[in-house]
Amino acid sequence: MEELSNRDIADVFTETAKLMELHNANEFKLKSLQNAAFVISRLESPLIKMPSSELELIKGIGKSISQKITQILSTGTLDELETFLKETPTGVVEMMRIKGIGPKKVSVLWKQLGVETPGELLYACNENRLVELKGFGTKTQDQIKKAIEYKLSSKGYFHYAALEPLGEEIVTALNQSGLFSNVTLTGAIRRKCELLQQIEIIAAVQNRNEVMNELPGLKIFGGYEVKQIDSMFVLTGPEGVVVNILLSTPQNFFKDQFYQTGNTAHIELLRKLETSGSLETTQFESEAQIYSVLGLPFIEPELREGLDEVDLALANKLPELIRFEDLKGSLHNHSTYSDGMHSLKEMAVACRDLGYEYLGICDHSKSAFYANGLSEERIIQQHLEIEKLNTELAPFRIFKGIESDILHNGNLDYPDAVLNQFDFIVASVHSGLKMTEEKATERLLTAIANPFTTILGHPTGRLLLAREGYPINHKAVIDACAEHGVVIELNAHPYRLDLDWRWIRYALQKNVMISVNPDAHHISGYHDMYFGVCVARKGHLTKKMTFNALSATEVEEWFLKRKQVSHIVK
DNA sequence: GCCGTTTTCGGCCCGACTGTTTTCAGTCG
Numbered sequence: 001m002e003e004l005s006n007r008d009i010a011d012v013f014t015e016t017a018k019l020m021e022l023h024n025a026n027e028f029k030l031k032s033l034q035n036a037a038f039v040i041s042r043l044e045s046p047l048i049k050m051p052s053s054e055l056e057l058i059k060g061i062g063k064s065i066s067q068k069i070t071q072i073l074s075t076g077t078l079d080e081l082e083t084f085l086k087e088t089p090t091g092v093v094e095m096m097r098i099k100g101i102g103p104k105k106v107s108v109l110w111k112q113l114g115v116e117t118p119g120e121l122l123y124a125c126n127e128n129r130l131v132e133l134k135g136f137g138t139k140t141q142d143q144i145k146k147a148i149e150y151k152l153s154s155k156g157y158f159h160y161a162a163l164e165p166l167g168e169e170i171v172t173a174l175n176q177s178g179l180f181s182n183v184t185l186t187g188a189i190r191r192k193c194e195l196l197q198q199i200e201i202i203a204a205v206q207n208r209n210e211v212m213n214e215l216p217g218l219k220i221f222g223g224y225e226v227k228q229i230d231s232m233f234v235l236t237g238p239e240g241v242v243v244n245i246l247l248s249t250p251q252n253f254f255k256d257q258f259y260q261t262g263n264t265a266h267i268e269l270l271r272k273l274e275t276s277g278s279l280e281t282t283q284f285e286s287e288a289q290i291y292s293v294l295g296l297p298f299i300e301p302e303l304r305e306g307l308d309e310v311d312l313a314l315a316n317k318l319p320e321l322i323r324f325e326d327l328k329g330s331l332h333n334h335s336t337y338s339d340g341m342h343s344l345k346e347m348a349v350a351c352r353d354l355g356y357e358y359l360g361i362c363d364h365s366k367s368a369f370y371a372n373g374l375s376e377e378r379i380i381q382q383h384l385e386i387e388k389l390n391t392e393l394a395p396f397r398i399f400k401g402i403e404s405d406i407l408h409n410g411n412l413d414y415p416d417a418v419l420n421q422f423d424f425i426v427a428s429v430h431s432g433l434k435m436t437e438e439k440a441t442e443r444l445l446t447a448i449a450n451p452f453t454t455i456l457g458h459p460t461g462r463l464l465l466a467r468e469g470y471p472i473n474h475k476a477v478i479d480a481c482a483e484h485g486v487v488i489e490l491n492a493h494p495y496r497l498d499l500d501w502r503w504i505r506y507a508l509q510k511n512v513m514i515s516v517n518p519d520a521h522h523i524s525g526y527h528d529m530y531f532g533v534c535v536a537r538k539g540h541l542t543k544k545m546t547f548n549a550l551s552a553t554e555v556e557e558w559f560l561k562r563k564q565v566s567h568i569v570k
Numbered sequence: 571g572c573c574g575t576t577t578t579c580g581g582c583c584c585g586a587c588t589g590t591t592t593t594c595a596g597t598c599g
Contacts (some may be wrong), residue, residue, distance in 0.1 A: 026571085028571065028572090028581085028582070029572095030573050031571080031572095031583090032571040032572055032573095032582085033571080033584065034583085035571090035582080035583065035598090036571090036572090036573090038583065038584090039583095059572090059573080060573085060583095061572085062571065062572045062573080063572090063574080064571055064572085065571070077572050099597090099598090100588095100597075100598095101596090101597080102596060102598085103596090103597095104596055104597085105596070105597090106593080134590095134596070135589090135590070135591095136587065136589095136590085136594075138591055139588085139589060139590085140588090140589065142589085143588095143589095435575070518576095547593080
């Protein structure tokens with residue numbers, strides 16, 4: 001074992017004191033540890049060289065602490081520390097390392113908000129949950145948010161939504177620089193993968209040497225660290241964002257775009273179709289031409305994952321993918337009735353102005369106390385307001401929905417008589433996220449079988465780069481939705497994208513419709529449906545099978561039919 | 571838990587800073 005410095009020993013005491021504070025241990029006991037850490041860190045001579053009998057002579061170190069020092073020197077840790085660590089979720093310990101929050105604030109976040117990882121905390125910041133807590137405010141929330149985002153990005157992965165705007169901005173800047181004849185995104189960002197490690201770009205230029213010196217100096221790359229490997233530039237931004245720019249030529253541009261976009265498996269599958277080096281010798285005018293030479297229709301970038309897209313293309317059975325413009329309404333949105341930022345009317349008007357036919361308002365149900373879930377009285381109040389707005393904004397239509405918590409036993413959150421007052425119900429899990437797969441699946445199956453359930457909300461509860469979803473048997477859940485005519489939500493929040501796109505194919509096989517829901521807590525949240533469409537396309541979703549690509553009339557008919565079923569079953 | 575004596579228990583490291591307060595609590599180095 002490496003020799004422990006005074007610094008290391010002090011750190012063990014500091015860490016222990018922090019955990020003691022988190023667990024509300026004796027204030028003065030932990031202060032003595034803090035004090036010991038302070039004294040030790042300022043000590044000139046290394047404790048490891050000191051006879052243990054002399055430890056107690058140091059001011060601030062008594063009998064107990066000198067024994068602790070001895071233990072640290074021989075084992076590298078402390079019994080107390082280990083005990084506290086066992087009693088604390090690792091994510092909570094990690095939260096204490098976030099700059100700006102210490103044990104007191106972490107304790108509030110953990111105990112009052114139920115937040116157990118930095119990722120969940122980031123999500124809570126985005127949902128504006130912290131500002132209401134005592135001792136917290138907007139500035140603290142912003143500061144925490146920034147600190148966590150930085151931490152996450154330093155791990156090397158980014159949410160698609162975090163990099164896409166920058167990617168587009170760089171492509172535009174490169175185009176406008178006049179240095180290149182053609183510029184495009186490639187790789188995972190062009191395939192619209194939900195998580196990205198970098199922004200990949202191809203830029204075509206006739207004379208490579210001309211741009212070599214100029215590219216790093218472009219204004220948009222101010223503050224970037226630049227490395228050049230052959231014809232590839234690797235630029236690292238101040239926030240840790242990595243941008244790879246591959247220099248191509250006008251002649252090879254589409255070929256390079258093609259090779260760089262599909263993942264390795266996709267390219268391998270296509271190489272098998274290649275006859276006598278047809279790709280090597282030919283110059284192409286477009287990517288579509290490349291596929292055509294291979295005897296295939298154009299394969300959309302989102303599909304180039306090396307699954308069965310090449311077989312489908314060979315059989316001419318590629319799906320016609322859903323487009324963002326196909327969406328006709330937005331279901332599952334929040335207002336100030338629960339934890340949204342805008343009033344019902346503001347949400348409705350904004351939705352209408354974006355060109356949608358309808359809005360499904362789904363505030364939280366009563367069990368979601370943290371989100372100001374609706375009591376039965378407030379539901380009545382909200383419904384009156386919706387009716388008034390429906391007259392005012394016609395033909396725009398607001399559907400009365402609720403995001404009903406799925407309770408631990410799988411039941412919904414209101415009695416049937418109350419559930420019956422809604423046009424539709426999104427049933428979601430928000431608590432008890434640590435069930436076994438068997439229990440979590442059983443819970444969902446019960447909720448799906450409930451005749452009032454219209455849409456199953458964010459099926460696994462995952463938060464990308466932040467929290468694993470609870471484990472579920474996807475096939476069993478999708479089968480149940482097929483059996484009971486329940487629509488599955490593709491929650492389009494860029495942290496969720498849940499149902500995972502890899503399961504959409506199975507849902508489609510079972511004839512289960514998918515609703516691309518923004519879960520908007522803010523007017524700007526409607527845009528998230530775009531990210532939902534990105535991954536929905538990866539999952540081969542079509543317009544026909546997209547629930548909110550239906551017109552207001554069709555959706556209304558579906559809701560009515562579904563409600564009739566609930567009466568028959570009863 | 572440790573210290574320092576008013577020798578047996580009461581008070582405890584510190585100054586700056588920030589953000590949330592309305593007189594202070596929490597964090598940092």
